[in-house]
Amino acid sequence: MRVLLVEDEAKLARLxxxxxxxxxxxxxxxxxxxxxxxxxxxxxGYDVILLDVRLPDMEGFEVCSRLRRSGVWTPVLMLTARTAVADRITGLDSGADDYLGKPFAFDELLARMRALARRGPVARPTVLEVGDLRLDPAAHRVWRGEVEIELSAREMALLETLMRRPEQVLSRDQLLANAWGVTHDTSSNVVDVYVRYLREKIDRPFGVESLRTVRGVGYRLTEAARG
Incomplete structure (x- = not known):
């Protein structure tokens, strides 16, 4: 097995x-x-990456996020003394596959590595991207280029639905079911209202047109084109 061990404690790394x-x-x-x-x-490439959370230049969470954004899907096992639930959630949301607290038994480390190696690299984007529009579902944050955009929870849900199917035409009923829930008691007309809200935030301030209407069908999100 080819292993990348990321650990700044020299003694532990050697062991x-x-x-x-x-x-x-x-x-x-x-x-x-x-x-x-x-x-x-x-x-x-590597079969598995063992990644310490506390590193001298950046946290392991950030390393993992950058790996995933750059298209590296090697299974990542995070190693850390920080075992609080919030830390484990942060690690998994950053794209890690598993989490092992320090100190750990070497046999358990090996077992977890074997399990991850069997799984192999599987693309699981942590940040959705359509052109220069990015959405982080875990952090509930959106950017157009380097500018962060504030969205309501419903606007975020609608945009995430569209970004998970870029270039596809989605009907109002499809958008309603995904962003509001299949049991939500509301009219499909509400989709039109929220699409207008989204355009005012993700397109018009930037002079682009990415959220397009397909007459008689629904809406499609594309890479931004200058309006």
């Missing part, structure tokens, strides 16, 4: 690397987030 090497694994050690990002870009 884990030695244990893995003795069982036949090929281990690359990175001591910073930047080194981890550079190593993960290796064309040969």
């Amino acid at each position: 884990v690397a030695r244990g893995l090497t003795e069982r036949g694994d090929l281990v690359t050690i990175a001591g910073t987030g930047r080194e981890a990002l550079d190593a993960a870009a290796d064309d040969e």
Whole structure:
């Protein structure tokens, strides 16, 4: 198994690397987030990444998020002494596949690594992107380029539905079912109202046209075109 071990505690890194090497694994050690990002870009790739949360230049959460945004889907096992529920949620939302608290039993580490290696890399984008429009479903945040856009919960749900099916025409009933819920007692006309709200926030301030009306059918989100 080819392993990228991201750990800034030199003694722990040596111990884990030695244990893995003795069982036949090929281990690359990175001591910073930047080194981890550079190593993960290796064309040969890795079977699993062991990623410490507390690194000297950036948190492991940020490293994991950057890996996923750059299209690296190698399974990530986060290693940390921070085992509070909020920290575990942050790790998983950043794109990690599993979470192991320190101190840990080496046999448990191996078992989790085997499970992740069997799963293999599976693309699971943590941030949706359509052109320069980005949406982070976990953090409930949206950007057009580098500008963050404030949306209501309903606007966010409607935009997420559209961004998960870019370039596809979605009917009002489809949008209503996904953004309001199939049991929601409301008219499909409310979709038109919220589409107008969205356009006022994600398109018009930027001089673009990405949320398009398909007459008689519904709406489609495309890469931004200058209006």
